[in-house]
Amino acid sequence: MNQTKQKPPGRVKSAIAGALAGWIGVPLGLESGAFWAAWFGGRNFTGESVTVNSTLQLSTAWACVRLLADTLSTLPLNVYRESGDTKTLAKDHELYRLLHTRPNADMTAAVFWQVYVACLMLWGAAYVEKRRNVTGGLTALDILQPACMKPPRVREDGRVEWRYADPVLKRERVIPEDDLWYLPAFTLDGLNALSPVQMGANVFGGAIAADRASAATFKDGMKSAGLVTMDAVLKPGQRDDIRKHVKTVSDEGGYMVLEKGAGFQQLKMNPQDAELLATRGFNVEEICRWYRVPPWMVGHTEKSTSWGTGIEQQMIGFVTFSLRPWAVRIEQSISKDLVRVPERDVVSAEFALEGLLRGDSASRAGFYSQMTQNGIYTRDDCRKKENMPPMGGNADVLTVQSNLVPIDKLGENNPATTAKDALAAWLTSESSDAT
Known part of the structure; x- marks a missing residue:
C-alpha cells in the first residue's frame, strides 16, 4: 500500500513555530535544555503542546499579560535622590534617562517595560544586558530573549556566569554577572526562575483542549454526526456508496435520498448540556487566578458587578495585590543591580502608581484637593503634575484646612482674634473704672 506524505496538523506547526522563535541560526545540541523545553512544551494531562506561543493564543492569557504589561509600562518610573529627610527628582542622574525616557537606541521606555514585564x-x-562607556557608566539597557538564556553556572569563586545563545551573532557568548540585570518573577532558591507557562501547563493545556473541542463543535454550524439505519445487511460497496452520498449532501446541501427502507437520525448535542461553555468559562477564571488578575478586567463579568463601589473596590484590589507587588520587585531589583554601590542609600527608583488617575479627572481633582488641604502638596506641586507653569508666591506655600493659612504660621495669634481679645479687655477695664 502506498503511503502518502501528509502535512503536519495545525497544532504541530504552532508548536514548531513557538519552539524555533529566537533559535534561528543558533547551534543546537543535546545540552540545549532551554530549546528542548520550548520544543516539547510543558507536560500536562491533556497532551497538548503548551509553549509561550500556544499560551498567548488563548484570549484570556493574552489579555492578562497585556493588561499587566501595558499598565506597568505606562506608569511613570522616576529616579529620586535623598538628602537628609528630603527626596528630590534626580533628572541629572544617568538612570533617569534610561528608566524614564529611553533605555536604548531601539526602544522607548514604554516599549522596554512592556517587553520586560x-x-x-x-x-x-x-x-537585561548593561552597556557601559569607557568610564564604567551605564549607556544603554538591552533586553535579552529569555528563550535563548541557558541555566546559570556558579563558578568556584561564587560568581554567577550566564550563557546566551545570541540569535544575532549566531553563537553562544558568556555574560559576566556584573553586566547582566536579572530578575526572577518567582523562585524557590533566589537564582533559578520558575516558568509560569511550564508550571501552569495543566491550566493552559486544559484551556487549549477546550478551545479545540469548541472549535470542532461549531465548525460545521453545530451539526453533529448522525445514524443511517437499514433493514438489511449491506455489502461493503453499498456501505461506501451510502457514506459518500451522505457526505456529499452534508457538504453541498440538498436532500438525502436513501433506499431499501433506510432511515436517518441526527445525533444532537447541546454544548451547554455537555458543560462545554461552563468549562471554557472556568478556564477563564483559572488563567486569571494564575496571573492574579480580576476576571472582569479581561471581559469576564458573569459573576462580578460592574456598578457602584463594587468596581471601585476591585480596582483598588487590582492595584494593591496585582500591580504593587510587581512594582516593588522591579524597584528593589533596580536598586540592587543598576544603582552604583556608593549611591544605594541615597538613590532609588519608584513607579508613580498615582499615574493610574491620569484618565480620571474627578479622582485626580479630589486627590489634589486632599493633598493641598492637608499641607502635603502646594498648589504649584499640583500645577507641575498637570504640566502647567508654577505661579510662585503663595502658590508655592503649604497650607492646611484651618482657613488655609500657611503651614508655618500655625500657632501664631490670628489678627482678628487679637483685636477681639483687646476689645474685650478694654471693655472689662472700662467697667472696672466705672465701678
Whole structure:
C-alpha cells in the first residue's frame, strides 16, 4: 500500500513555530535544555503542546499579560535622590534617562517595560544586558530573549556566569554577572526562575483542549454526526456508496435520498448540556487566578458587578495585590543591580502608581484637593503634575484646612482674634473704672 506524505496538523506547526522563535541560526545540541523545553512544551494531562506561543493564543492569557504589561509600562518610573529627610527628582542622574525616557537606541521606555514585564509573565524571568562607556557608566539597557538564556553556572569563586545563545551573532557568548540585570518573577532558591507557562501547563493545556473541542463543535454550524439505519445487511460497496452520498449532501446541501427502507437520525448535542461553555468559562477564571488578575478586567463579568463601589473596590484590589507587588520587585531589583554601590542609600527608583488617575479627572481633582488641604502638596506641586507653569508666591506655600493659612504660621495669634481679645479687655477695664 502506498503511503502518502501528509502535512503536519495545525497544532504541530504552532508548536514548531513557538519552539524555533529566537533559535534561528543558533547551534543546537543535546545540552540545549532551554530549546528542548520550548520544543516539547510543558507536560500536562491533556497532551497538548503548551509553549509561550500556544499560551498567548488563548484570549484570556493574552489579555492578562497585556493588561499587566501595558499598565506597568505606562506608569511613570522616576529616579529620586535623598538628602537628609528630603527626596528630590534626580533628572541629572544617568538612570533617569534610561528608566524614564529611553533605555536604548531601539526602544522607548514604554516599549522596554512592556517587553520586560511580558518576559516576567511568560518565561518567569527578565534578562537585561548593561552597556557601559569607557568610564564604567551605564549607556544603554538591552533586553535579552529569555528563550535563548541557558541555566546559570556558579563558578568556584561564587560568581554567577550566564550563557546566551545570541540569535544575532549566531553563537553562544558568556555574560559576566556584573553586566547582566536579572530578575526572577518567582523562585524557590533566589537564582533559578520558575516558568509560569511550564508550571501552569495543566491550566493552559486544559484551556487549549477546550478551545479545540469548541472549535470542532461549531465548525460545521453545530451539526453533529448522525445514524443511517437499514433493514438489511449491506455489502461493503453499498456501505461506501451510502457514506459518500451522505457526505456529499452534508457538504453541498440538498436532500438525502436513501433506499431499501433506510432511515436517518441526527445525533444532537447541546454544548451547554455537555458543560462545554461552563468549562471554557472556568478556564477563564483559572488563567486569571494564575496571573492574579480580576476576571472582569479581561471581559469576564458573569459573576462580578460592574456598578457602584463594587468596581471601585476591585480596582483598588487590582492595584494593591496585582500591580504593587510587581512594582516593588522591579524597584528593589533596580536598586540592587543598576544603582552604583556608593549611591544605594541615597538613590532609588519608584513607579508613580498615582499615574493610574491620569484618565480620571474627578479622582485626580479630589486627590489634589486632599493633598493641598492637608499641607502635603502646594498648589504649584499640583500645577507641575498637570504640566502647567508654577505661579510662585503663595502658590508655592503649604497650607492646611484651618482657613488655609500657611503651614508655618500655625500657632501664631490670628489678627482678628487679637483685636477681639483687646476689645474685650478694654471693655472689662472700662467697667472696672466705672465701678
